[in-house]
Amino acid sequence: MKRIKTLNSASLKKSACKGGCGECQTSCQSACKTSCTVANQKCENEDR
Amino acid sequence: MIHTFEMFDKYIALDVNSGCVHELDKLSYDVLNFLDVKGLDPEDDEALFKTIGEFKREYDSEDIAEVIEDLAELKRNDMLWAEDDFEYNDDLKKNAPVKAMCLHISHDCNLRCKYCFADEGQYHSGCRELMSAETGKRAMDYLVRNSGSRRNLEVDFFGGEPLMNFEAVKEIVSYARELERQYDKVFRFTITTNGILLDDDKLEFINREMGNIVLSIDGRKEVNDRVRCRADGTGSYDSIVPIFQKTAQSRGQDNYYVRGTFTRYNLDFSKDVLHLADLGFKQISVEPVVSGEETDYSLREEDLPRIFDEYETLVREYVARKKEGRGFNFFHFMIDLDEGPCIIKRVSGCGCGCEYIAVAPNGDVYPCHQFVGSEEYKMGSIYDECELDRDLRNKFAACNIYSKPDCRDCFAKFFCSGGCVANACLINGSINKPHKLSCEMMRKRVECSLYAKAALAE
Ligand code: SF4
Ligand code: SF4
Numbered sequence: 001m002k003r004i005k006t007l008n009s010a011s012l013k014k015s016a017c018k019g020g021c022g023e024c025q026t027s028c029q030s031a032c033k034t035s036c037t038v039a040n041q042k043c044e045n046e047d048r
Numbered sequence: 049m050i051h052t053f054e055m056f057d058k059y060i061a062l063d064v065n066s067g068c069v070h071e072l073d074k075l076s077y078d079v080l081n082f083l084d085v086k087g088l089d090p091e092d093d094e095a096l097f098k099t100i101g102e103f104k105r106e107y108d109s110e111d112i113a114e115v116i117e118d119l120a121e122l123k124r125n126d127m128l129w130a131e132d133d134f135e136y137n138d139d140l141k142k143n144a145p146v147k148a149m150c151l152h153i154s155h156d157c158n159l160r161c162k163y164c165f166a167d168e169g170q171y172h173s174g175c176r177e178l179m180s181a182e183t184g185k186r187a188m189d190y191l192v193r194n195s196g197s198r199r200n201l202e203v204d205f206f207g208g209e210p211l212m213n214f215e216a217v218k219e220i221v222s223y224a225r226e227l228e229r230q231y232d233k234v235f236r237f238t239i240t241t242n243g244i245l246l247d248d249d250k251l252e253f254i255n256r257e258m259g260n261i262v263l264s265i266d267g268r269k270e271v272n273d274r275v276r277c278r279a280d281g282t283g284s285y286d287s288i289v290p291i292f293q294k295t296a297q298s299r300g301q302d303n304y305y306v307r308g309t310f311t312r313y314n315l316d317f318s319k320d321v322l323h324l325a326d327l328g329f330k331q332i333s334v335e336p337v338v339s340g341e342e343t344d345y346s347l348r349e350e351d352l353p354r355i356f357d358e359y360e361t362l363v364r365e366y367v368a369r370k371k372e373g374r375g376f377n378f379f380h381f382m383i384d385l386d387e388g389p390c391i392i393k394r395v396s397g398c399g400c401g402c403e404y405i406a407v408a409p410n411g412d413v414y415p416c417h418q419f420v421g422s423e424e425y426k427m428g429s430i431y432d433e434c435e436l437d438r439d440l441r442n443k444f445a446a447c448n449i450y451s452k453p454d455c456r457d458c459f460a461k462f463f464c465s466g467g468c469v470a471n472a473c474l475i476n477g478s479i480n481k482p483h484k485l486s487c488e489m490m491r492k493r494v495e496c497s498l499y500a501k502a503a504l505a506e
Contacts, residue, residue, distance in 0.1 A: 016392070
C-alpha cells in the first residue's frame with residue numbers, strides 16, 4: 001500500500017483470547033496519582 | 049468506529065475497535081473521511097462512484113480507485129471499521145480478588161501544597177494521623193487473604209507524606225516479605241514522596257525494596273515554589289532537586305518518575321516538562337490539576353485551546369529530542385501499540401473498589417485513595433471479620449466503559465478505559481459520568497501519542 005502505512009497489527013481482538021489473567025498492574029487514571037493511559041502498561045501474562 | 053485527525057504534517061486514522069493506527073497521505077485521508085461520514089462501504093461500487101464524484105476536481109480517478117481498494121482490503125482484514133464485540137467483558141470485575149492496595153501510611157504532611165486533594169494530608173478528617181506498623185501488617189494479611197490466586201500484589205505507600213512514617217514503612221515491608229515466602233506471592237511496592245525528608249539511608253532502603261518511586265515536583269522553580277511550599281511559605285524546589293537527581297541516577301534512570309501538576313498558573317506547562325528533562329530526568333509525568341470547586345488555579349473549559357497547543361508543542365519537542373538521541377519519557381505520550389494490556393483490562397479500568405482498595409491510618413477501607421475520609425464511601429475495615437460493603441463493591445465492579453454513555457462513543461476508550469471513577473463520583477455525582485474537562489485532555493493526549501508513534505516510526 002503506497003498511500004497508507006499501518007503502524008501496528010490488529011492486536012485488540014487477539015488480546016481477548018488470552019487476556020484477563022489480571023496479573024498486570026492496576027492503573028490509576030487520576031491526576032493525583034500515577035495517572036497513566038492504560039495503554040502504556042505492560043502485559044504480565046506469562047502465556048501470551 | 050474510526051477517528052481521524054491531522055497533526056503537523058501527519059494524517060492519522062485510529063480504528064478504535066481493532067486498535068490499528070494508520071498514517072495516510074492527504075488523498076487517502078480525505079477519501080477515508082468521506083466514506084466514513086457518508087457511511088459508505090469501500091467494497092460497494094457505489095462508494096467508488098460517489099467518491100470520484102466528490103473529489104474529481106482534486107484527485108485523479110485512478111488514484112481514488114486505488115485508495116478505495118486499499119481501504120477495502122484493510123476492512124476485510126478487520127483493520128478498519130472493525131466491530132466492537134467486547135461488551136461481553138462486562139461483569140469481569142464482579143468476583144475479582146483484591147490485588148492492589150494504597151496504604152495511607154501518613155495523614156500528615158510537611159508541605160502545604162495549595163492544590164492538595166488530600167487536604168494537606170488530613171483528608172478532611174480534621175486531624176493528622178500516622179498509621180501504626182501493626183495496622184499496616186494487618187493490611188498486608190488482609191491483602192494476601194483476599195487476593196485469591198493472583199500472585200503479583202501491589203502496595204503503594206501514600207499520604208500525606210509517607211516519609212514522615214518511614215519506620216512503619218520498613219516494618220511493613222519486611223513483614224510482607226515473610227508473607228511472600230509463606231504464600232507464594234510477589235509484593236511490588238511503590239512510594240510517593242515530596243522529597244523533603246528523602247536522604248541517603250531512606251534511598252538505599254527504597255532502592256532495595258521498591259519497584260517504583262514517585263517524586264513530586266512541578267517543574268520550574270517559580271512554578272513549583274508558588275504552590276509546593278512549606279507552612280512558612282518557602283518553596284521546596286531547592287531542597288528536593290539534588291536528592292531527586294540522585295534518586296533518578298541511583299535507579300539507573302528507570303523505575304521512578306518525577307510527577308508534577310499543572311494548574312491555571314502555568315498553562316505553559318510544556319516548559320515545565322522540558323525543564324524537568326533538562327534537569328536530567330528521563331521519566332516524567334506532569335498532570336492537569338483536578339479540583340472539585342472552582343478556584344483561581346483550577347483549569348477551565350476556556351483554557352482548553354491553550355492546553356491543546358501546549359500538548360502539541362510538547363509532543364513536537366518530545367519527538368525531536370528522541371530523534372536526536374536525548375529523549376525522555378513523558379508518561380502520557382507512552383502508548384504500547386503492540387504489546388499493551390489486553391482488552392479486558394482496557395474495558396475495566398482502574399479497578400477501584402474491587403481490585404484496588406485504599407486503607408486509611410485507622411484501618412478503614414475505601415474504594416481508592418481519593419475517597420478516603422468520605423463516610424458515604426467507607427467500605428469496611430481491615431479489622432472487621434466481615435466482608436466489604438457488598439453494595440458498594442458491586443457498584444464499583446459494574447463500572448466499565450460500557451456502563452458509561454460518554455465512553456461508549458469515545459475514540460479514546462481503549463486507551464483511557466473510562467477515566468477516574470473518583471472524579472466522576474466526587475465532581476459529577478455519578479460513577480458513570482466522567483469529568484468532561486479531563487476527557488477532553490485525555491483525548492488530546494491520545495492524539496499526541498499516536499502522532500509521536502507515527503513520527504518516530506519514520
Ligand atoms: S476520555 Fe472520557 S469519555 Fe473517553 S473513555 Fe475516557 S472517560 Fe470515557
Ligand atoms: S477512581 Fe480515580 S483516583 Fe481512584 S484509583 Fe480509579 S482512577 Fe485512581
